[in-house]
Amino acid sequence: MFNNRNPVDSLVQPVGLWVIPMSAVTKVWIDEGCITCDACENIVPEVFQVEDETCVIVDGVNPSEWGDDIIEAAEGCPVDVIMYEVAGADEEPAEESPAEVIEEAVAVAEEVSTASAGAGVLAELMSGDRDVHIFFGSQSGNAESLSAKWAKKASDYGLVGHVHDMDGFDIATMSGMKRVLIACSTWGEGDMPDNAEALYAAAKGAGKILSNTHFSVCALGDSSYEFFCESGKEWDQVMEEMGASRIHERVDCDVDYDAPSEAWMSIAMSKIACVDDSGTFQEDLLEAMISHASGDSSAAVAGDVASVAEPEIQVTATIFRYDSMTGETGADAWACSLPGHYSVLQLLRTLKSTQDGSLTFRDGANNDPTTGVCVNGRLVLPGMVRLSDIARDKGNGAQIRIEPLAAFDVIRDLAVDLSSYDKLRMSTKPWFVGGEREGSYASGVVMGTMDPVVATELHSSTNFESHYILHASSDAVPHNQSYIGPALVNHLWNRSCDPRISDKSRTAIIESLSDVNGVKAETDMASIRRQGTMGLAVSKSILQAKKAALAHDGYNGRHGKHVWWYTWSIKSSGKVNETTLYRTVLGPMGLASNALSGVSARMIFGFTRTGRPMINELLALVAPPAGIGKMPKQFNSKVENHHEVVSIFNEMDGRF
Amino acid sequence: MAMKYAYHPGNVAHSNALEVADTMPFAAESLGIELIPLDAATSCGAGILRQANEELQITLNARTLAIAESMGLDIITSCATTAGTLHEDLNNLRNDKQLLSKVNDILQRHCGLTLKCEINVHHLLHVIVDEIGLEKLADAVKNPFGFKIAGYYGPNIQQDGACGGDDIFDPDYLEQVISVLGGEPVQWSSKTQSVGVPGLFSEDKTVMKQTASVLSDAKSEGAQLVVSACNLSHMLLDVYQGKAGKVSGKKTKVPVIHLTEFLAFAFGHYIDRCAQLRTRVLVIGD
Numbered sequence: 001m002f003n004n005r006n007p008v009d010s011l012v013q014p015v016g017l018w019v020i021p022m023s024a025v026t027k028v029w030i031d032e033g034c035i036t037c038d039a040c041e042n043i044v045p046e047v048f049q050v051e052d053e054t055c056v057i058v059d060g061v062n063p064s065e066w067g068d069d070i071i072e073a074a075e076g077c078p079v080d081v082i083m084y085e086v087a088g089a090d091e092e093p094a095e096e097s098p099a100e101v102i103e104e105a106v107a108v109a110e111e112v113s114t115a116s117a118g119a120g121v122l123a124e125l126m127s128g129d130r131d132v133h134i135f136f137g138s139q140s141g142n143a144e145s146l147s148a149k150w151a152k153k154a155s156d157y158g159l160v161g162h163v164h165d166m167d168g169f170d171i172a173t174m175s176g177m178k179r180v181l182i183a184c185s186t187w188g189e190g191d192m193p194d195n196a197e198a199l200y201a202a203a204k205g206a207g208k209i210l211s212n213t214h215f216s217v218c219a220l221g222d223s224s225y226e227f228f229c230e231s232g233k234e235w236d237q238v239m240e241e242m243g244a245s246r247i248h249e250r251v252d253c254d255v256d257y258d259a260p261s262e263a264w265m266s267i268a269m270s271k272i273a274c275v276d277d278s279g280t281f282q283e284d285l286l287e288a289m290i291s292h293a294s295g296d297s298s299a300a301v302a303g304d305v306a307s308v309a310e311p312e313i314q315v316t317a318t319i320f321r322y323d324s325m326t327g328e329t330g331a332d333a334w335a336c337s338l339p340g341h342y343s344v345l346q347l348l349r350t351l352k353s354t355q356d357g358s359l360t361f362r363d364g365a366n367n368d369p370t371t372g373v374c375v376n377g378r379l380v381l382p383g384m385v386r387l388s389d390i391a392r393d394k395g396n397g398a399q400i401r402i403e404p405l406a407a408f409d410v411i412r413d414l415a416v417d418l419s420s421y422d423k424l425r426m427s428t429k430p431w432f433v434g435g436e437r438e439g440s441y442a443s444g445v446v447m448g449t450m451d452p453v454v455a456t457e458l459h460s461s462t463n464f465e466s467h468y469i470l471h472a473s474s475d476a477v478p479h480n481q482s483y484i485g486p487a488l489v490n491h492l493w494n495r496s497c498d499p500r501i502s503d504k505s506r507t508a509i510i511e512s513l514s515d516v517n518g519v520k521a522e523t524d525m526a527s528i529r530r531q532g533t534m535g536l537a538v539s540k541s542i543l544q545a546k547k548a549a550l551a552h553d554g555y556n557g558r559h560g561k562h563v564w565w566y567t568w569s570i571k572s573s574g575k576v577n578e579t580t581l582y583r584t585v586l587g588p589m590g591l592a593s594n595a596l597s598g599v600s601a602r603m604i605f606g607f608t609r610t611g612r613p614m615i616n617e618l619l620a621l622v623a624p625p626a627g628i629g630k631m632p633k634q635f636n637s638k639v640e641n642h643h644e645v646v647s648i649f650n651e652m653d654g655r656f
Numbered sequence: 657m658a659m660k661y662a663y664h665p666g667n668v669a670h671s672n673a674l675e676v677a678d679t680m681p682f683a684a685e686s687l688g689i690e691l692i693p694l695d696a697a698t699s700c701g702a703g704i705l706r707q708a709n710e711e712l713q714i715t716l717n718a719r720t721l722a723i724a725e726s727m728g729l730d731i732i733t734s735c736a737t738t739a740g741t742l743h744e745d746l747n748n749l750r751n752d753k754q755l756l757s758k759v760n761d762i763l764q765r766h767c768g769l770t771l772k773c774e775i776n777v778h779h780l781l782h783v784i785v786d787e788i789g790l791e792k793l794a795d796a797v798k799n800p801f802g803f804k805i806a807g808y809y810g811p812n813i814q815q816d817g818a819c820g821g822d823d824i825f826d827p828d829y830l831e832q833v834i835s836v837l838g839g840e841p842v843q844w845s846s847k848t849q850s851v852g853v854p855g856l857f858s859e860d861k862t863v864m865k866q867t868a869s870v871l872s873d874a875k876s877e878g879a880q881l882v883v884s885a886c887n888l889s890h891m892l893l894d895v896y897q898g899k900a901g902k903v904s905g906k907k908t909k910v911p912v913i914h915l916t917e918f919l920a921f922a923f924g925h926y927i928d929r930c931a932q933l934r935t936r937v938l939v940i941g942d
Contacts, residue, residue: 377825377848392826403845475811475850479865523855523862525703526740526811530824546707558858567708570716574698576667585857598898603672609894609911609936610675611929630895632672640696645716647766652712 025067027085030055034081042422043076044069044431055081069431121288122158128277132159132269133177137166137184137196137231142257143220146183150265156293157273167195171202175209178279179272180244182235183261185220190227192234200234208243212279215239216248216268218261223254247271247281256357263353269293287341294343294366294383310340315391315398317347319359322410332356340388344375344402347387348414361414369466373414374403379469379531407472407485421471424484428512430491435502454499461494461541464534473535475527483521486528489513490538493545514549520559522546561585571649571656574639578632606630659787661778662724663691664742666735666887667699672895673887675913679920680734683780686796686923687788689732696723700741702888703854711759717745718759721777722769730776732783734916736886737853739779740812747817749773779813781885781915782820785829793836798924800838803937806879807834807841808870808893808912810886811850830885830915837922839881846873853888856896861903867892868904875910880937882912890914911936 028047034055040048041055047066049058063070063084074082132154136147144165151161159179166184174180187193192200217239219232229252236250248271251264270289274282287309318333334351342350345366352359362371366383373382375390376399391398408416439446464470470487471477477485484492495501496509513519519542522528529539555564565584569577582591594600606629607614614620619634620627626634639645649656663684669676684691697720699705701713721742724731733739749756750773763769784793807830814824822829827848831841851870852863871893874882884890894912901908913933921930 377823377845392823394828401845475866476852476855476859476862479869480859480862483862521859521862523852523859523866524811524850525854526815527850529744530811530815532816543706543710547710550707562857563704563707566702566704567712570699570701570705574696575670576699576702578668578671581857590857594899597902599896602895602898606672606895610917611926611932612675612678616674630672630674630891632668633670636670639698641767644696644719644767645698648715648719648762649712651762651766652715653709656708 025063025070025084025086028057028063028070029083030057031081031083033079035079037078039076039078039422040073040082042426043073045426048073048082066431122285122292125274125276125282125285125289126158129178130159131162131177132179132181132272133162133164133174134181134183135164135166135169135199137182137193137200137235139185139187139193139195143183143185143193143218146218146220146257146261147181150181150183150269153265153269154273157269157289158292159269159273165195166193166199169199171199171206172209174213177210177213178277179275180210180213180215180239181268181272182215182217182232182239183220184217184232184235186222186225186227186229186231189225190230192231196231196235200231200238203235203238203242206242208241210239210242210244213239213242213244214247214272214275214279214281215244216246216264216272217250218264218268219250219252220257220261221252221254228252228254245281247275259349259353259357263349266293266349291341310386310388312337313340313388313391313398315347315387315400317351317400317402319348319351319401319414320403321359321413322404324410324412338387340386342387344373344380344382344385344387344390344400345371346383347400348382348402360412362416367465369468370418372405372466372469372472374405374472376401379405379472381465381469384465405468405472407474407477408468418468420481421468421485421487425488428484428488428492429508430488430495432495432498432500433502433505434500435505437500448500450499458494458498461537462491464538467491470528470531470534470538473528473531473538474522476521476523480517480521482517484517486522486538486542489519489522489545490541493519493541493548496545496548510548510552513545514552519545519549558585567653568656569636571646573636574642574645575636577636579626579634582632600625603630603632604628658688658690659783660690660692660729661732661783662694662727662729664694664697664700664720664731664733664735664738666733666738667702668887668891669735673891673914676734676887676890676916679914679916679926680780682925683916683919683923686925687784687793687919689783689788691732692727692729694720694724694731696720700738702737702741711755714745714748714755715759715762717742718749718771719763719767719769721746721773721775722763722767722771725772725775726769730778732778732780734780734885734887734914736779736810736813737888739777740815740818742777743815743818746773746775746777777818778820779818779885781813781829781833782822785822785832786820790832790836793833796923797837799922799927799930801834801881801918801922803839803880804842804878805834805839806844806874806877806882807831807847808874808882808884808886808889809848810884810889811848812886814848830883833915833919834883837918842874842877842879844873844877844879846870851889851892853892856892863892864896864900864903867896868900868906868908871897871900871908871910871912872904872906875907879910881933882910883915883918884912885915887914 036050038050041050044066047058047061047070048055070084074084134147134150136143138144147163151163154161184196185193217232217236219229221229240246248268251260253260270286270293273289274285276282314337316333316335318331321332322329334355338347348361364371367381371381372379376392391400404410404414404416408418408420411417439448467487471485474486477483492509492513496506522542525539525542528535550560550563553560562585565580569580604625614628617627625631665677698716700717705713760770809827809830813819814827816824834841849870852866855863882893884893890912897908920926
């Protein structure tokens with residue numbers, strides 16, 4: 001009886017023509033260093049096949065058919081080994097879509113903004129010589145790899161990194177250097193690495209030749225040896241003897257050197273980046289430099305350093321802990337005193353490097369979408385929120401509670417397994433299947449057209465900081481692992497609204513959304529809607545997708561009947577009639593289930609819990625258990641001026 | 657002088673949450689709130705009606721809002737779902753003049769009403785903390801509770817602009833009220849989590865797990881009693897807690913009452929029901 005109903009909303013129809021693929025990839029290959037993580041194969045198995053040692057490109061694949069997906073896989077590759085070439089990359093960008101143009105325009109605008117920001121505060125510092133020289137004394141390669149890593153990071157601080165092998169270096173050359181960082185390991189019983197011996201010997205007799213040099217040392221060693229980090233200590237001393245100024249205290253790293261060396265680098269590099277062209281350390285610019293390096297240009301835009309750097313705050317950080325080996329869960333709390341402008345990620349790094357090296361979380365760039373955590377109930381990227389903004393003081397000092405995202409299995413502490421999302425994504429076949437469209441000639445080439453409003457909407461509706469966070473915003477996801485979740489529902493709905501896709505693809509998407517694990521599995525959009533601007537936008541998409549799915553099913557099934565009869569009961573009296581819903585939606589089997597599971601009993605005996613009279617209405621004497629305890633009313637009285645409600649219904653939705 | 661509000665009872669206070677209908681007037685009286693009944697108000701739609709026709713839901717809610725506005729009153733409700741839904745639709749109308757014009761045209765022709773959007777919607781909890789104040793609340797207490805109590809907000813009032821001066825993600829208004837009423841508030845992380853009311857009839861297995869998750873979290877933190885700020889969620893947390901426990905395998909049995917009952921009992925109304933509740937908590941337990 002429901003099949004003849006008209007859909008509430010027709011699907012969005014194509015509004016423009018499009019013939020040129022957005023990303024015409026002509027060639028794709030895998031560079032050395034693949035870690036076989038499967039991420040690329042999960043995104044586009046038609047192109048990438050992960051084998052035991054490396055990923056390979058599937059034989060015979062035409063990369064131009066999978067342009068967007070290849071680029072997405074390349075961007076998502078954790079070790080950046082997916083390489084590709086785009087047609088016309090060196091030519092005029094005549095074939096870009098409006099959405100891409102907008103995105104690039106925004107990116108350019110942001111770059112200009114950042115550049116002008118830097119010009120506002122750090123411009124003078126950034127001018128002239130900006131070289132930082134990083135020397136490594138390495139026996140096993142650790143110090144060398146760290147040096148290479150720091151040299152890459154130097155650009156974040158407006159520096160140009162130069163890595164020098166100590167072997168064969170002329171100590172006299174160092175005298176012209178304003179900024180020097182040293183990474184040196186210790187070999188055997190306090191011995192200098194082979195490649196550092198000669199330079200160290202030369203440095204000891206060089207005299208005060210580094211009067212215009214600032215330096216800091218990162219020493220690597222093994223605390224199980226008597227002379228722990230001895231070589232690094234010797235370099236720290238000899239640099240001072242040569243007249244260089246120690247800009248940041250040496251760090252002595254044990255075998256697990258990643259975290260302490262990273263923490264040392266972030267501060268040492270910030271400080272050394274504040275050494276200006278004349279070789280003077282501009283200490284008052286340090287906070288601005290830290291902000292600049294972290295990608296926060298807001299202070300510099302304002303031209304006011306004080307607006308970024310905030311005083312230290314006392315905060316108690318309570319962090320969820322889970323040990324996968326023992327299966328124990330709990331929480332550790334640390335009382336910290338940190339600058340208010342520190343991000344939550346910086347807090348975690350500090351705790352790991354100074355308090356508990358076993359603290360586990362996903363580290364990465366500030367906007368790394370995989371780093372999401374829950375902080376004081378908010379789903380955030382920890383690199384993007386400041387302590388002063390998120391800490392709450394309820395009378396017992398500022399508190400920060402950090403927990404893993406609830407939608408995912410916890411690997412350890414705050415690190416969660418994101419593969420469940422990737423598998424769900426794969427199951428939705430999210431790739432783009434274009435339809436045949438007409439084109440038009442413009443400037444000698446075939447061009448597609450699209451309404452710029454549609455293009456912008458399509459682009460912005462999936463342009464979120466982290467799809468993992470969006471996935472975790474649904475309170476239903478943790479309890480239904482098969483549900484594809486709000487991020488994928490949003491993605492699919494967005495794709496179905498794309499005027500470039502084929503009709504067949506659009507139909508398949510709606511069927512996918514109508515599936516039991518599609519949008520109907522979302523139990524409450526309110527939990528998504530509360531997640532700020534992102535949540536509001538996505539909850540609107542999900543509502544549209546749900547309406548389309550219900551219409552696709554002709555309002556049959558429990559989901560459709562629930563919506564249908566709920567609405568019908570409001571028209572009938574202005575109020576909800578639960579009895580109607582129980583009878584029409586659940587049906588005899590559902591009612592029997594409620595009877596057997598104790599729901600009906602708890603309704604009937606509700607008076608024993610509320611203290612109300614057992615009988616609510618006379619119907620209890622005629623047709624019990626209606627009218628007893630918390631059993632819902634069989635018949636509703638109508639709201640005042642009910643005819644107005646009926647009249648509005650009749651005008652706005654004649655189906656009811 | 658009493659504060660006057662137009663009272664929307666929510667979706668189920670007339671039916672299977674009659675205890676809310678019983679206790680709200682007494683709670684309001686002790687708080688110095690005069691409730692003016694909105695007898696013509698329809699159901700807010702509870703997130704369901706909009707799945708059939710979003711503009712229809714907005715228009716019906718605009719009618720309710722316009723009726724209260726014509727009385728010169730803001731709306732108060734004890735149901736978080738109703739507060740959240742009315743607030744959301746009012747916000748949509750405020751931000752979309754075209755939509756407001758279309759809705760007003762319909763309201764004018766069918767009801768002779770025009771919504772100016774000068775009205776506000778409040779949940780009882782926010783009126784207590786933001787308007788009345790905790791000192792006055794303390795003055796009204798006659799039967800303080802001595803239990804460990806978990807306050808449940810749900811997600812609907814924890815929206816931007818809908819939760820008064822409370823924090824959206826880490827609220828504590830209920831905890832403040834519980835403390836003033838003599839209880840020991842439990843700190844728990846599930847207090848704003850959805851129990852999935854809109855999916856009760858269609859996704860019951862997931863909803864039962866969501867409900868069990870909330871209840872078991874409250875229990876594991878030592879709660880002897882749960883106080884709900886939402887009529888609909890209250891119904892799930894109470895009536896369905898046995899089924900939720902069976903589906904999830906978690907411990908879910910704990911007395912659940914509504915905020916209005918909690919207030920009325922503490923203010924000395926329904927002393928027989930209050931005594932019965934104390935017996936349940938202290939003697940019967942789970």
